[in-house]
Amino acid sequence: MDSKKRTFIQAAAAFLQNAHITGFFTGKIYDGAGKNICVPGLNCYSCPGALSACPIGSLQNAVTAWKFKFPCYVLGLMIFFGAAFGRLICGFLCPFGFLQDLLFKVPVPKKLRSFRGDAQLRYLKYTVLFIMVLILPFAHKFTPVYCKYLCPSGTLSGILLSAADSRLRSLFGWIFTWKAVVLTAVVLTSMAVFRPFCKYLCPLGAFYALFNRVSAVRLKVDGEKCVRCGVCARVCDMAVNPVISPNHPECIRCGQCVRCCPHEAIGFTFASKPIRVKALAENQKKPK
Amino acid sequence: MEKRRNFLTAALLAAAAILMAAGVAMEQNEQVFAKATRVCLECIGIG
Ligand code: SF4
Ligand code: SF4
Numbered sequence: 001m002d003s004k005k006r007t008f009i010q011a012a013a014a015f016l017q018n019a020h021i022t023g024f025f026t027g028k029i030y031d032g033a034g035k036n037i038c039v040p041g042l043n044c045y046s047c048p049g050a051l052s053a054c055p056i057g058s059l060q061n062a063v064t065a066w067k068f069k070f071p072c073y074v075l076g077l078m079i080f081f082g083a084a085f086g087r088l089i090c091g092f093l094c095p096f097g098f099l100q101d102l103l104f105k106v107p108v109p110k111k112l113r114s115f116r117g118d119a120q121l122r123y124l125k126y127t128v129l130f131i132m133v134l135i136l137p138f139a140h141k142f143t144p145v146y147c148k149y150l151c152p153s154g155t156l157s158g159i160l161l162s163a164a165d166s167r168l169r170s171l172f173g174w175i176f177t178w179k180a181v182v183l184t185a186v187v188l189t190s191m192a193v194f195r196p197f198c199k200y201l202c203p204l205g206a207f208y209a210l211f212n213r214v215s216a217v218r219l220k221v222d223g224e225k226c227v228r229c230g231v232c233a234r235v236c237d238m239a240v241n242p243v244i245s246p247n248h249p250e251c252i253r254c255g256q257c258v259r260c261c262p263h264e265a266i267g268f269t270f271a272s273k274p275i276r277v278k279a280l281a282e283n284q285k286k287p288k
Numbered sequence: 289m290e291k292r293r294n295f296l297t298a299a300l301l302a303a304a305a306i307l308m309a310a311g312v313a314m315e316q317n318e319q320v321f322a323k324a325t326r327v328c329l330e331c332i333g334i335g
């Protein structure tokens with residue numbers, strides 16, 4: 001599969017998850033049956049276009065309203081997505097990941113592939129998941145701390161909603177200002193660094209990362225064909241070396257390495273059965 | 289190794305299905321629905 005096809009799938013997925021077009025003009029969110037289920041990616045349910053619920057928002061809500069009932073439904077859905085696809089969801093289905101991919105295409109003087117502390121900083125998203133999404137809501141009077149103070153997808157929804165509903169704008173205060181700063185930082189950083197929110201902050205990416213090694217969809221390197229030329233590691237924007245760790249938690253299954261391997265040594269598998277993804281020579285990305 | 293992984297995948301999928309079914313039986317999907325159909329003031333930066 002070439003990168004244009006991936007972009008097409010990402011665009012289609014983002015559109016299908018936000019196809020309540022009238023919401024963008026009326027400022028009214030969708031309230032149909034689709035909101036009983038969560039989408040796999042990060043997509044705020046208060047986005048005027050959203051047709052389904054956000055898994056992290058729903059998990060926060062379930063945690064804050066826990067009252068000794070384990071959040072079976074939302075966790076069940078999230079485990080299902082994770083066990084079936086792992087971070088393939090990040091690579092193909094998440095609208096916020098797609099937005100960052102688009103921003104990374106904006107030409108800036110220097111693209112930063114890695115920097116000192118990059119590897120350590122990637123653990124931050126697990127802290128966000130466990131502390132902000134799961135633990136702090138109890139300590140902070142059952143407030144959905146992540147949604148309230150960090151989530152840039154929610155801020156984007158607020159901006160889109162307020163564009164159609166002027167009353168909302170008058171309610172914005174310091175929390176919105178703070179969240180707008182976070183969103184702006186994510187947007188600007190995304191132009192120079194590939195998917196900074198996914199790498200360092202996203203609790204949903206952290207959750208799916210826990211499943212990457214055991215999800216049904218996995219990457220496999222054929223040891224017979226691989227000549228260890230290092231091309232795959234050089235083209236990976238997530239700075240993963242698939243030869244050393246094909247199912248690394250940071251791998252978003254974008255397929256770049258599959259496309260670029262000159263020996264067709266890397267492939268996707270589903271429950272260990274190879275999925276044929278043609279390495280189209282004309283679409284190969286030149287190694288950096 | 290691969291077999292063990294596939295077994296783990298299947299076990300996780302089965303556990304997920306059981307959790308989802310239990311959640312629906314406890315009407316937790318309605319909790320999701322109720323939250324998702326009202327504008328979440330915390331999410332959009334007001335609450
Ligand atoms: S890490 Fe989070 S925001 Fe990034 S693609 Fe995955 S779910 Fe979406
Ligand atoms: S290892 Fe391959 S599939 Fe994974 S993120 Fe890197 S280029 Fe994409």
